[in-house]
Amino acid sequence: MNLTTKQKQYLKGLAHNLKPVVLLGANGLTEGVLAEIDNALQHHELIKVKVPTTDREVKLAIVDAIVRETGAVNVQLIGHNAVLYRQSEEMKIAIPKAR
Template identity: 80%
Template sequence: MNLTTKQKQYLKGLAHSLKPVVLLGANGLTEGVLAEIDNALAYHELIKVKVAAEDRELKHAIVDAITRETQSEKVQVIGHVLVLYRQSEEKKIALPKAK
């Protein structure tokens, strides 16, 4: 699922008040962290993940790995905080229609 610009703007507005639900620590991206992100996406659809990587290239690699492994969409990255969206079966968030 590719999000349109309008849909991303809508999700950014919804994510503004959210706190990160998953924090990547010193161990980096592990299977346990991926499972936790997957569970959070299944429950919430829209989550924030804090990626504590100092190196910009490493941070981009981690973000790409997370989106690929969880089959989610990257909505936004600000600093060390990543906003992810993955539609669940219940479709809790009603996105604006894609044109």
């Protein structure tokens, strides 16, 4: 799923007040963490994941792996938080239509 700039801006606005739902620990990105992210995306559609590493390339690699494994869209990576979106069957969030 590709999002337009307008759709990403809308989702960023919704995510502003959210707290991170999943925090990566010392073990990094494990199958259990991926399952939890998948579960959270299914339940909420829009989540924040905290990736506590100072190395930007490692952080990007982790977020890319999450996106690849869960089928989510990386809306924003700011600081240690990644904002992820994946539409569920019930469509809880109505995003603006792409033109």
